[in-house]
Amino acid sequence: MMDYLERLLFHGKLNRTARIILVLAGLAFFIAIALPLWQMTMISNQFPEGLRVRIYPYKLEGDLQEINILNHYVGMATLDAEFFPELQLLPLIFAGGGLLTLLTAGLGYRWLASEVLLGGGLASALSTTILIYRLYSYGHNLDPMAPIDIDPFMPPPLGVNQLANFHVTTFFHIGTAVFALGLIGIIAALWVSRPLAEQRPGDQASGSVPRVLMSR
């Protein structure tokens, strides 16, 4: 099994279908740059239309001024692009990933596709961690001089909570989905051009997998 996995990920080259998929995946990474990754929607009685913050790979957008004015009463930091310095790096990472994916489509090395996949996975994990960390500090570093004292809190990166009079909903947006599709594309590329399994004595234990593969 491990042996097969090694061949699947690192040995040989990708077929034509896989390369086409990789081109699409690479484009997905580029497209994701222009799309929102995450959104927070705050609805209250006096804001029935809601206040919104969207995080794009390169910018923060939404009702930032209003949210910042409201939040200054409870001493929360000003939410702006400076609050997320990562936003200067994220588009480069996305574009780099896109370029490497297109390069992989051109060169066709399986190992390169695997490395790009690994990098994309790491980038996703890192971004999510950063988001959680930023949200944590947003809810915890409260100005002690603020007019209204509130207890520090953790804004959930995904889900629903109540903050004073606001009903807050957060979720990962379309950009995250497109980015994820890119990663899935790489997996799909590796899969559609997977090597034929050779029966080896050592593979007996993992039985059914090769049989299914051979049936193609």
Place this chain on the structure above:
Amino acid sequence: MKRNTWIVRFALIALCSLVLAACNAPAAQNQPGVAGAEEAALMTYVPGGKLDEYYMFSSGGHSGQVFVYGIPSMRRIRTLNVFTTDPATGYGYSEETREMMQGFTWGDTHHPALSETGGEYDGRWLFINDNANSRIARINLQTFQTEQILGPIANLAGLHGGPFTTPNTEYVFGATRFSIPLPRDSFVPLEEYAEKYFAPVAGIKVDPQSGEMNVAWEVLLPPINLDLADAGKKDSDGWIFFSSYNAEMAYEKLEVNASQNDRDFIVALNWKAAEAAAAAGEGELSEGVQMLDPRKTPGIAYLIPVAKSPHGADVSPDGKYLVASGKLASQTTVYGFAEMQQAIAAADFEAEFWGLPVLNYNKVRIVEVPVGNGPLHTQFDDKGFAYTSLFVDSAVAKWRMSPPWDVVDTVPIQYNVGHIAAAEGDSISPDGRWLVSLNKFAKDRYLSVGPSKPESLQLIDISGDKMKVVYDAPVDLEPHYAQIIKADKLTVLDIYAKDETRPNSVWAPDQARIERDGKEVRVYMLAVRSHFTPEQIEVNQGDHVTIYVTNIEQTIDESHGLGHRRLRYQRADRPGRDQNGHVHRR
């Protein structure tokens, strides 16, 4: 092929609904606390020719006006220009009204206060403050005319906390919000704010017959930004309670620096003791007014700790409790008047502030009620419930004024309520029928009229267990507080009586005349449908002309106006009324 399309469609719908559901989840809920259309219509519809059951007098903020509404129809019946001129009625143009306005062109009305007898609204006068120029006006509720504007009142600055009447209208009180050094307009560096700036309170005596106001005495208080007040009633008659919001005595970056302490103060003022001390000759003259210093005259002022930045202190109808809300603390506190008296008698003080005793909070506090976010102002009904406006939550909370002191209902309003006014709500016997929410924002509730939106009044039915919003009425900028009185308590005059003794009035054509004394020309004119007598006034350039016009009509609403097409002369008389004005062109 067909199946693929379905899959794509399904995926799209799933994606869209994921995004949309997350954005719009709470908006889909049915709005609670709103009466059904038919129910609300039946409750508020007053057929043509029928009259409303209550008058509501609402302040008009920077407009300097008072708005008169009928409840339950929420029809606006009249706008009274108190601190601003009213060309339509000639108010502010005639000599006597010009004199009353003293050249001020605007005022900032906040708190209408109906005169009271025995703790009940008596329908005689309406008092209203001018926060900007520290004035108080008295409106006669027989004629709805402003009869007196007192002020700028000596030693006061920013008369926000006023006028609040005592149960027999012995006094109306006015308090300083923006503390100043004394005498006014003297210079003291801001660094000496805590020691040399003051927030005086004026005890303004009201003549029981004429309603004439006179500043009787004042009390010197620390610069803690006195905000609002309510006079004691029944058990607590003889006291008045002022909320304040700057116990830090901060003088810069107030938003932050005046909000650092967990507690501010309510000033409990024993006005009967102050009156006695003033009569005994205590205190010193300041700007011509007897100023009592409670540090030198003990027993007239005490401080009570309150959750930070309270807006308002409200005495319950039975006078036993005082309710104050810390707008930055999400908590409303109920104090016992008997407990206060015990603490004072036992000298149970937890501290001294500015030389004044601070009552032991734990001894005078009955209960802290978590009513919601941003509580401001409390009103009462006849069933033992209190109603507190929640600015941050945009809601009104109804809670029990007895154990377990629990919130029994909360109704959302649109949006950001400041004050609330209950029918007969500040009297000793509230009616428990209606509550009006005076909202700071209307936003999307009415047809748009550009960036300057109207404010909003919402009528809430409080007769049942659950509150119900039954009507939205737009209102001009911007009401702060209102009072609601049973209409049958007013004795309103329809026509000014024919008074032939009134100087300069003329009641018959043969009395109408033009008198000339050098360059002084006096015209005694009569107005009646559809002519003036005399009809021609011939003058020379440089003459100073005074025109006295008497409207001799004795029929309802037959008003007659007179203006000059180029000179600033304009007036309009109600039936039976006369006014005068000057015309002078060099």
